[in-house]
Amino acid sequence: MRTILFSAPPARWPQYEVPLRAALAKAGIAARLVNATEHPERVDYIVYAPNGGLSDFTPFTGCRAVLSLWAGVEGIVGNPTLTQPLCRMVDAGLEEGMREWVAGHVLRHHLGMDAHIVNPTHDWAPIAPPLARDRKVAVLGLGALGQVAAGALVGLGFDVLGWSRTPRSLDGIACHHGDEGLVEVLTRAEIVVLLLPLTAQTENLIDTERLAWMPRGTVLINPGRGALIDDDALLAALASGRIGHATLDVFRTEPLPAEHPFWAHPKVTVTPHIASETRPESAARVIVENIRRVEADEPLLHLVDRARGY
Structure with missing residues (x-):
């Protein structure tokens, strides 16, 4: 069973927990979805948004991908501790x-x-x-x-x-x-x-x-x-x-x-940064599709090119 850490501002957890669990179930992926952990080395995937308190990715030695909820990744792409594959959010x-x-x-x-x-x-x-x-x-x-x-x-x-x-x-x-x-x-x-x-x-x-x-x-x-x-x-x-x-x-x-x-x-x-908000239901499907792809050894969607910055 995989462990997925949801690392985002606390207000996002109740918005995303149910859609993520539903998308995982539909994809047939057995996973523990948590919003905190005392064992970072056991985390397989990180669902990430800025201001969630996570800035040091070093302890996540088993993490297979960091999946951003945001389209923009300029705040994380230059983080030297982030060595895992990083995907940005693009969804319908x-x-x-x-x-x-x-x-x-x-x-x-x-x-x-x-x-x-x-x-x-x-x-x-x-x-x-x-x-x-x-x-x-x-x-x-x-x-x-x-x-x-x-x-x-x-x-x-x-x-x-x-x-x-x-x-x-x-x-x-x-x-x-x-x-x-x-x-x-x-x-x-x-x-x-x-x-x-x-x-x-x-x-x-x-x-x-x-x-x-x-x-x-x-x-x-x-x-x-x-x-x-x-x-x-x-x-x-x-x-x-x-x-x-x-x-x-x-x-x-x-x-x-x-x-x-x-x-x-x-x-x-x-206007207060409302041009395009990430919708939990559609974003959850993109996140879970990328997890499925890693598990199936298929290419990730929306993989960030570190050299280009996006």
Whole structure:
């Protein structure tokens, strides 16, 4: 019988215990699921989320894989004590949640909905937006979440540009990569969606120089990682009008401190890291599938490349 340690903030245990046990039973895997142990050497798998109290993986000498509940692994991937295989979370719930959040906020800015929802001057201004096919939207990051978000925007009729560090080819999306590709995408897009992982190469990617490449009035939407954007550079770009609005779901410090200027800024929308929450039922199925794969000596899903950081 295998032992699975659930290492996450205590509030997560009652959310995940039943779905994990159900998924294990359905897969026919006999396992002890625990949220604490005095015998780390007997643990076969760790289900992990940050802030659960686990930072030293050295005692887990028998652990066969660490299975993250989060899509982002920047907080753990550089841990020198983590020598076991690490898998990040990619599941249908995450993908569907991100698709809906991105589509909703792109449509909000494309249609100019704020002017109609909040109209204190009672202006009657029947100015129609362009059709989606005439609006260029860029998605930076074409991994699992970027692909589903970009695909949804294509389905709505938008002219979608994609950018990734390495070459991609996706139906309906004009894909670009590398430094030259980033210039091409950012100089053309009217709405920019950030769905990149946070690595040494992507931290502060959206800085003063790259903000200046964007057409005046560009909308920036970030459900990826807070540190993709230089906050001070963004505030300056908002003040100059280079960026027309920023809708931000992720931040360098979370919760976003009460004194942060983003809260009161008239051109910033703050959402509390809700673009795509891990759903216990669907996440449990992914976790158990990876356990089944290890037991069957099959390749792991969503295995993290330590050199790339994701």
